[in-house]
Amino acid sequence: MDTLFSSEEHGGLDLAELEKSGVSPRQLTDFSVNSNPFGPAPTVKKAIQAVNLSIYPDRKSHLLRKALSAKIGVVPEHILIGNGTTELIWLTVQAFLKPDDQVVILGPTFSEYRRAANLLGARVEEARAAPPFFEPPLDRLLELIRRVKPRLVFVCNPNNPTGKYLTENGISALLTACKDRSILVLDQAYESFVNAQFFSKLPADNCLILRSMTKDFALAGLRLGYALGSQTNIKKLERFQPTWSVNAIAQAAGLAALDEIAFYQQTIQKLILEKSRFFRQLEESGAQLVDSEVHFGIMKVNQPARLVRQSFLQRFILVRDCTSFQLPQYIRVSTQQESDNLKLIDAFAKIKKE
Numbered sequence: 001m002d003t004l005f006s007s008e009e010h011g012g013l014d015l016a017e018l019e020k021s022g023v024s025p026r027q028l029t030d031f032s033v034n035s036n037p038f039g040p041a042p043t044v045k046k047a048i049q050a051v052n053l054s055i056y057p058d059r060k061s062h063l064l065r066k067a068l069s070a071k072i073g074v075v076p077e078h079i080l081i082g083n084g085t086t087e088l089i090w091l092t093v094q095a096f097l098k099p100d101d102q103v104v105i106l107g108p109t110f111s112e113y114r115r116a117a118n119l120l121g122a123r124v125e126e127a128r129a130a131p132p133f134f135e136p137p138l139d140r141l142l143e144l145i146r147r148v149k150p151r152l153v154f155v156c157n158p159n160n161p162t163g164k165y166l167t168e169n170g171i172s173a174l175l176t177a178c179k180d181r182s183i184l185v186l187d188q189a190y191e192s193f194v195n196a197q198f199f200s201k202l203p204a205d206n207c208l209i210l211r212s213m214t215k216d217f218a219l220a221g222l223r224l225g226y227a228l229g230s231q232t233n234i235k236k237l238e239r240f241q242p243t244w245s246v247n248a249i250a251q252a253a254g255l256a257a258l259d260e261i262a263f264y265q266q267t268i269q270k271l272i273l274e275k276s277r278f279f280r281q282l283e284e285s286g287a288q289l290v291d292s293e294v295h296f297g298i299m300k301v302n303q304p305a306r307l308v309r310q311s312f313l314q315r316f317i318l319v320r321d322c323t324s325f326q327l328p329q330y331i332r333v334s335t336q337q338e339s340d341n342l343k344l345i346d347a348f349a350k351i352k353k354e
């Protein structure tokens with residue numbers, strides 16, 4: 001099995017990789033993906049069964065956009081529904097960047113910002129948090145923004161993979177540094193895992209907020225997200241969106257999920273409790289975890305993360321090798337339901353003894 005598994009840009013199952021190894025996806029418990037582990041609400045599953053598969057989805061996700069706008073308290077023109085937050089990241093770079101434009105990123109972080117900006121020919125600079133604590137280097141980031149005057153600034157808050165969270169004061173300092181020449185793209189894909197809030201406030205005109213209904217509502221197989229910003233910026237993103245990119249099942253799931261906010265808030269409260277228990281037990285077993293504000297976090301493994309991932313895989317557990325974040329001695333684990341978390345703790349104890 002050892003040569004078959006490689007470090008990846010993203011978590012999740014890779015069926016080709018598993019096929020080569022003879023491991024069935026059903027045998028695996030996945031700790032490499034950070035979405036809500038408590039599954040979609042029963043009414044969401046029911047709603048998607050009622051979707052008529054033979055007609056095209058609404059091109060503007062009209063009903064979902066209207067329902068979200070009512071929850072947030074803004075007109076629908078401030079919102080764009082996307083095929084996951086990832087699509088919204090790509091629409092943002094297409095709408096705002098041209099070759100040689102400057103982009104600033106707070107790292108280490110989600111790789112799609114750099115990948116998309118590079119493909120548009122932009123130049124990317126990063127202010128990077130350092131081990132062992134990975135505190136976000138806010139002063140360096142502010143200095144970089146003032147110096148290079150980027151077109152876009154990407155900040156993932158709370159951050160993937162470190163789970164660090166910038167407070168409102170930090171964000172407002174960033175907005176001040178951006179002035180009206182830079183747009184702050186605030187990826188809040190994991191915001192609800194800090195505060196159980198699924199809706200952000202309309203940001204300043206020089207800010208675009210991205211949210212992931214994929215993560216919030218356990219819809220990783222469907223993908224859904226929304227951008228929130230000024231009507232002018234939202235219109236710019238919309239111009240680049242492929243027609244019908246948000247499929248009918250995802251729209252129906254999103255709409256049904258909005259009627260189940262109390263259910264999802266309870267799942268987040270449960271997850272917050274389970275995370276404290278899981279991380280405490282891991283630490284008691286000798287894991288070197290970095291403090292995280294969310295249900296996932298990174299841990300130092302003192303040997304190549306690639307090999308540690310393989311050792312877990314031999315026990316049918318998938319963790320995220322952080323080599324692609326340039327953290328080759330760290331893995332990322334995401335809290336699951338209690339019975340699964342116990343499996344990881346057990347495997348960790350065995351791997352440590354090897």
Ligand SMILES: Cc1ncc(COP(=O)(O)O)c(C=O)c1O
Binds near residue numbers: 084086160211214225
């Ligand atoms: C920071 C961040 N943003 C966006 C995404 C992608 O979200 P979605 O599945 O909604 O496209 C991820 C997924 O890992 C992520 O970590």
